[in-house]
Amino acid sequence: MEQFELLTNWAQANVESFMLYLLAAIAIPCAFSVLFDRAIIRSGFFLIGVFGAISGLFLILQAQFLALAQIMIYAVGITLVVVIALMLTNARLEKEFSSIEPTERIGGLLVAALFFLTIYLALRSESWPVSSLQMRADNVLQIGVALLTNYALPFEFASVLLLAALMGAILLAKSDPKETENVTGSLVE
C-alpha cells in the first residue's frame, strides 16, 4: 500500500512530463512525416497533427485561449488553405527527395542538427529564473488588457499587416482577365 502511494505521488508529480512526452511522441513523427511523406497532400494532413499536438501542449501550459486559437487558425484555417493550394498545384508532378542532390540534403541535416545542438547546450548551461507563482485561470483577460494597453501599437500594426496581406493575397491569386476570357471562350467552344 505504501509503495502504491509512493507510485501515485511520483505519477502526480510527473504528470506534466508524461503529457509532454505523449504529445511529443505525436508531434515529432508528424513533423517528420510533413517533411518526408511521398504523397504531399498527406503531409499537409500531418501538419494538422503537429499543430494539434502543440495546441495540446498549450493546454498543459495553461494557455487555453492560445490553444483554441491555434486549433481554429492553424489546424483548420492555414492547413486547409495549404491543402487546397497543394490540390491546385497538381501534386502528382513532383518526384521529391528522390532526385535531390545528396550534398544539399546532408548540408541541411548538419545545419539543423548543429542548430539543435547549440540551442540544447545553451539551454542546459543556463539557470532559468523559474517563477514559483501560479498562473491565473482567466489569463485571457490579462491578454486582452495587455493587447489594448501596453501592446496597443503592435496590435494596430498587426491589423494593418493583416489587411495588407489580405489584399495582396487576393490581388496575387486573382487570375489575369485575359486568361479568364480565354478559358471561358474555350469552354463555350
Place this chain on the structure above:
Amino acid sequence: MIKENENVKAMNSSAVPVSIAFAVVVVGMVGVYVCGHLVVWLQNLGLNSFASYPELFVFIAIILLAMLAAAMPGSHRISIISIAAFAGFVALTYNQEILIKYLSLAALLFSIGMYGMVASRNAVRVLMSIELMLNAVNLNLVAFARYVDPVHVRGQVFAIFILTVAAAEAAVGLAIVLAIYRNTATVDMEKFNLLKW
C-alpha cells in the same frame, strides 16, 4: 500481375520496420554505454568541458542513426527517423527541468522545420516547414509565459502576434506560389530561377 508482385513485396518487407526499430533501440543502448566509458576516457584526457555534456554522445549516435535511416530506401524511413528522434529527445531531457523539456521540444521542431525548409523542393512544403518553425517559436514563448513570467503573460501576447504574422505569411506565400504555378506550371524550388542572374 505487377500489382500482385508489389503487394507480396510489401508484405515481405513489413517485418523490416519492427526489426530496424529494435536494432535502433539496442544500438542506442550500447551507444549510451560506450559513450559513458568514452566520457571517463575524455575526462582522463583532460577535456573536461567537453566531457561534462555526456548527452552529446547520445545525440551524435542518434544523428548517425538518422543519417543511416535517411540514406535507406523505402517508406519506413519516416518511422525509423521518428523513433530515433523521439528516443534522443527523451534521452536528452528526461532528467532536466520541465521548462527545458519544453524548450528542447521547441528547438527540435524548429530544427526539423529548418531542415525541411533547406532540403525541400516543393515550394508549398517549404511553406509548411516555415509554419512548423513559427509554431515551435510559439511553444517557446508560451512555455516562458508559464514558467518565467506567469504574472504578466507577455509570452502569450507575443504568441498572438506571431499567430497573426503566420496567417498573413501563409496567405501571401501561397498566393505567390499559385501565381508562379500559373506562369511556370511547376512548384519546384530548383526551377524558380528566373531572377538568378
Place this chain on the structure above:
Amino acid sequence: MIPNAAEIRKLSVLSFSWLTVIFVAVWGVCWLVGILIPALLANSSFDFARAVSEICEAITPLLAVMVFIPINAMFMVLMERRVLALFTRRNGPNRVGPDGALQTAADAIKLLLKEDITPTGADAAMFTLAPIIFFAPSIFGAIPLLAAVTNNNKLFQIADLPTGIFFVLAASSIPVVGIVMGGWASNNKYSLMGGLRSAAQAISYEIPLVLSIITICLLAGTLDVVSIAKQQSGGILNWNILGGGALTGLNKAIAAFISSAGPPIAEVIKTYYPYGWLSLIGVIVLCLCTIILFGIYLIGACAEINRIPFDLPEAESELVSGYNTEYSGIKFAIFFLAEFTNLFIVSTIAVVMFLGGGDCPLPTWLNPLSYPAVYIPLTNILSPILSLLIDKIHLINPDTFWAALWVILKTYSLVFFAILVRGTLPRFRIDQLMDFGWKRLVPITLVIFVLVAFARGVINFHV
C-alpha cells in the same frame, strides 16, 4: 381545416414518445453513474472504492453525451424525414414499428451490418481516420454546453473553462478537416470536389459565425457558457436575442410597476438607462443588431454544417453524394450521425447564446404559471413520493429538469426551422455562396460589431 391534421397528430405523438425515451435514457444513465454508484460507495472504507466513485463522477458528462448522441440522431433523422414528407404531402416512413417510429433504428442496424468497403487506390489510413475526425469534435464540443443547458447541475460541471464558448467554436470548426480528408482519401473526383468546396465554404462562413458569437460575448462580458446562460434568466426580455440584456431595465421597470413593492420605476430606469434619449437610441440599435446577428448566426451555422441551401459539398444533383460518395457501412453511419449531431449542437449553441438557455420565455411578472407555481400544488398532492425522488435519491432535480425541457423545446424548434428551410429553399451556386459570405455577411457583422461596441456604452448592463 388543416388538410393533413392526422399526419401532424401522429408526428407529435411520435416526437413526444421519442423525446421521452431520450430524456429517460440520458438522465437514467447520469443518475446511475453520477449519483447512485458514488452514493453506494460513499460508506465504503476501501481507497479503491473512493477512486471508483471519483472516476464515475468524472465520466458522467462524457457518458451523458455518448448516450445522448446516437439516440438523438436517430430521432432527428426520423423527424426530418417525417416533417419533409409533411411539407411535400407524402406519407414518409411508416412501416417499421408503430407509425414508422423505429425506421431509423432499423436503418442504423442495417448500416452497422453492411460490408465496410475501402475503394481501390484509396489511402486506407486517411479513409478510416476521416469519419472519426468528423465525429469526435462533436462529442468534445457538447460537453461544455452540458452545464449551461442543465442550469449548472453539479454533475456536469467539468474543470473550469473560462473560455467555454471559444472551446465549443474551436471544436465545431474541426469537422471540415474530416470532410477534406475523406474527400481526398476516397480517390474519387466527386469526393475531392466535395471536400474542396466544403473547405472553401467552411473557411468563408466561419468568420461571420464567430464574429456574431463574439459580439454576443462582448455584450455579455464573458466567454463562459454557463454565466452567459445564467445572465439571461428571467423571461424573454432578458434574452440575448433582444438587445443582449439591454431590455433588462425595462423588464425590471415593468416588474416594479406591477408589484409596486420594489423601488419606483423612475429610479429603476435611471439606473439602467442613465443617458435619456441616447440610451433609448442605444437600446433600439442593440435590439436590431442582435436580431440581425441571430439571423447571421443561423446562416453561418447552416453553411458550417452543410445543410441545404449550403449543401454544396454533398450536392447530389452535381456531385453524386460529394465527400461521402465512396463511404459505406459503419463509416457512412458515423458521417451521418455526426452530421445530425452537428446540427443539434449548432442549434444548442444558438439557444444558449441567443435564446436564453434553459429559461422560461415568459417574464416573471407575467407568469402566473411560472414553474415553481405549477410545481408547488403538485408537491402538495404528491409530496411523499416527490420528496423521496427529489431529496432522498435525487432521481429528479427540478431545476435541471425544467431547464433541460426548455432547451430541448427551443433546440427542436430551431431544428424544425432548419428542416423547413431545407424543404423550401434551392441550393446556392458556388460563386453566389462566396459572394454572399465575403461581400455581404462579413461586412455586415463587422459593422454590427462596431455599433454594438458603441451602443454598449450608453446602457448599464446586469446591475
